[in-house]
Amino acid sequence: MIHEKAPAKINLTLDVIGKREDGYHELNMVMTTVDLYDRLSISETDEDRIIITTNRRYLPVDNKNLSYKAAKLIKEQYGIKKGVRIHINKNIPVAAGLAGGSSDAAATLRGLDRLWKLNMSFEELSEIGARIGSDVPFCIYGKTALATGRGEIIKPIKPAPKCWVILVKPKFGVSTKHIFSNVEVNSLKHPDTKAMLDAVLNGDYKSMCKNLGNSLEDVTFKRYPDVKKIKEKLLKYGADAALMSGSGPTVFAFVYRENKKNRLINSLDQDKYQIFAVRMLG
Numbered sequence: 001m002i003h004e005k006a007p008a009k010i011n012l013t014l015d016v017i018g019k020r021e022d023g024y025h026e027l028n029m030v031m032t033t034v035d036l037y038d039r040l041s042i043s044e045t046d047e048d049r050i051i052i053t054t055n056r057r058y059l060p061v062d063n064k065n066l067s068y069k070a071a072k073l074i075k076e077q078y079g080i081k082k083g084v085r086i087h088i089n090k091n092i093p094v095a096a097g098l099a100g101g102s103s104d105a106a107a108t109l110r111g112l113d114r115l116w117k118l119n120m121s122f123e124e125l126s127e128i129g130a131r132i133g134s135d136v137p138f139c140i141y142g143k144t145a146l147a148t149g150r151g152e153i154i155k156p157i158k159p160a161p162k163c164w165v166i167l168v169k170p171k172f173g174v175s176t177k178h179i180f181s182n183v184e185v186n187s188l189k190h191p192d193t194k195a196m197l198d199a200v201l202n203g204d205y206k207s208m209c210k211n212l213g214n215s216l217e218d219v220t221f222k223r224y225p226d227v228k229k230i231k232e233k234l235l236k237y238g239a240d241a242a243l244m245s246g247s248g249p250t251v252f253a254f255v256y257r258e259n260k261k262n263r264l265i266n267s268l269d270q271d272k273y274q275i276f277a278v279r280m281l282g
C-alpha cells in the first residue's frame with residue numbers, strides 16, 4: 001500500500017494576462033502549498049480496474065474523479081494491465097479555489113509512479129498532469145513556484161516566508177470555468193508578480209503581505225458579494241493581509257503571531273464558514 005499526501009494550494013498572486021486562442025487564459029501566478037491535506041492510499045489489484053473510494057458521499061467515484069483520470073492516463077501511457085484501488089480521505093473543501101481535485105490527481109500520479117516503479121521525471125508526470133487540469137503540474141511539484149502559460153509551466157522558487165494561514169470558505173462553491181467566462185481582460189487589476197517573487201526570494205514577510213494580488217477577485221466579488229465580505233472581515237479583525245485564492249470562494253488571511261491567529265478565528269462566525277488554521281508549507 002502506497003500513501004500520498006495531497007496538500008491544498010493558495011495563490012500568492014494570480015495575474016490574468018490575456019485570453020488565448022484555445023479558450024484558456026494566459027496566467028502569471030506565484031503559488032504555494034499549506035498543510036491542509038487530502039490523504040490517498042493506493043494499492044494494486046489483480047483485476048484490471050480502477051476503483052475509487054472516498055469518505056465524502058458527494059464526490060464522484062467514476063471517470064469524473066480526477067484521481068480516476070490520472071490512473072487511467074498513466075495505465076494507458078505505460079500499457080499497465082494491473083488494476084488499482086485508490087481511497088481518498090478528503091479534507092480539502094471542494095470547488096473552493098484550493099485545487100483539491102488537482103492535488104488528488106497529482107498525488108495519484110506520484111503514487112502510481114512509485115507503485116509501478118516507473119521512474120518518471122517531473123516533466124513526464126507534468127505532461128500527463130496538464131492533460132487533467134491546469135493546476136495539476138504545480139500540485140505534482142507541491143512547493144512554491146511561479147506558474148505561467150495556462151498555469152502548467154512551473155518554475156520552482158524558494159519557500160514562501162512561514163506564517164499562519166487562516167482559510168475561510170463560505171458554504172457555497174464556485175466554478176472556475178464560470179469565473180473565467182466572466183473575465184473582461186481589459187478591466188482587470190494586475191498584481192506585481194516581480195515584487196512578489198522578490199519578497200519570496202528575500203524571505204520578506206511584510207512585502208509578501210503587501211504584494212498579494214489576484215486579478216479574479218473582482219470578478220468573483222461581483223457575483224458573490226459574500227466573498228468580498230469575508231476578506232473585509234479578515235482585514236478588520238487583524239489579519240496582516242488577506243486574498244481570495246484561485247477563482248474563489250476561499251479567502252485566506254496571513255497572521256504572523258499565534259495569539260493574533262486565535263483572536264481572528266474567534267471573531268469569525270463558525271456556523272457560516274468552514275475555517276482552517278494551517279501553516280505555510282512550500
Ligand SMILES: C[C@](O)(CO)[C@H](O)COP(=O)(O)OP(=O)(O)OC[C@H]1O[C@@H](n2ccc(N)nc2=O)[C@H](O)[C@@H]1O
Pocket residue numbers: 011014023024025026027029097099102132133134135136149150151176177180181246247
Ligand atoms: C484558477 C486556478 O485555480 C489558479 O490556480 C487555476 O488556473 C484553475 O486550474 P484548474 O482547476 O486545473 O483548471 P482547468 O481544469 O484546467 O480549467 C477549468 C476551466 O477554467 C478556465 N481556465 C483555466 C485555466 C486557465 N489558464 N484559463 C482558463 O480560462 C477554462 O474555462 C477551463 O475550462
Ligand SMILES: Nc1ncnc2c1ncn2[C@@H]1O[C@H](COP(=O)(O)OP(=O)(O)OP(=O)(O)O)[C@@H](O)[C@H]1O
Pocket residue numbers: 059060064065066067088093094095096097098099100101102104105135174176246247248
Ligand atoms: N478528487 C476530487 N476531489 C475534489 N473534487 C473532484 C475530484 N474529482 C473530481 N472532482 C470534481 O471537480 C470539481 C472541483 O473540484 P476542486 O475541488 O478541485 O475545485 P477547486 O478547489 O476550485 O480547484 P481549482 O483551484 O483547481 O480550480 C467538483 O465539481 C468535483 O466534483
